[in-house]
Amino acid sequence: MTDTIDTIIEHYFPLDHVSTEPVPFGLTNTTRFVTVQDRKYVVRHYNRYTKSQDSLSLEMKVTSFLNELPLAFEIPAFLPTRNGEGYVILSDGTLGALVTYIEGAAPPLSTLADANALGQVVGEVSVRLREFGELKDCHPYTGIPFTDFYRLHPLATREAAAAFWETPPFPITDEQRRIYEESLASVEANRDALSALPRQVVHHDLLVFNLLAVEQRITGVLDFDFLAEDIRFLEFAISLNHVLHMSGGSLEMAQAFIEGYALYGGCTYEEMQQLRTLTRLYHIAVLHIYIGQNRSGKDNAAAFAYIANQLIERDNWLQCHEDQLKTLLEPLLRAVK
Structure with a gap:
């Protein structure tokens, strides 16, 4: 190499x-x-x-x-x-x-100020990517959206994914299988509603690991590998999931992130209603990328289990905190553009 x-x-x-x-x-x-x-x-x-x-x-x-x-x-x-x-x-x-090269290191995500700063970055990136999509000559190729998860990796087609789950190359728990199948069914059942949501170019990976900071100020945004035109609110859903995961499901951290994001944009009622489905969709997409990587020869059993277990945890959290989260999302409904 x-x-x-x-x-x-x-x-x-x-x-x-x-x-x-x-x-x-x-x-x-x-x-x-x-x-x-x-x-x-x-x-x-x-x-x-x-x-x-x-x-x-x-x-x-x-x-x-x-x-x-x-x-x-x-x-x-x-x-x-x-x-x-x-x-x-x-x-x-x-x-x-x-x-x-951009100077800096991955920013922390441990305080309310950290979560708010991340929300502002996600909001600003989302607004700017929308502006790119509004250009008349933006680009003839629009990428592979996470909604088209059977195309995200050439070795993770519909048939290949089914074969993976039928004969897994490493141990899969019953709960991991259950949440995958349930999430997949949920996404397919909501296809019409998802297809009606606003679309734009999406980064798909705005996590602190793909950011740089100097003295706790975010100075760089990296890793545009998975750029594609996709459901607009997926950007928010992916980063909110990250905040919840890193904070152990803190509602206060989620609120700080949402308040930062609301400085740049909002969401429609229909987008808010699909947040759980979009979160499931994100995890399915990542799991399919991992299925493709595994079939290409990469030993990623630990990474696969990490995302599968994160899906279990997040889905349970979203179900248990549905009412509180809707209250926190109200500023986004007012800020929608």
């Missing part, structure tokens, strides 16, 4: 005086920090199954658009190769690229 990383870097800089080091993030792609003459960059070798030329071009177009805006945080910018290309196509057909 070092040779592959070197090959990518060589398309940007001569390898003389270049050093690389591991990064503390990047589960899907192979990523390294690169230092050239005391200046730092990030090099990425993309996963062959989840990154195509179309999806990489979409990511470049979106991040270029965002970098032209006066945001409260930075977005990595793609560097052109020495030949003026936007990215590298390797001999095996996989892709690589070099982007700018």
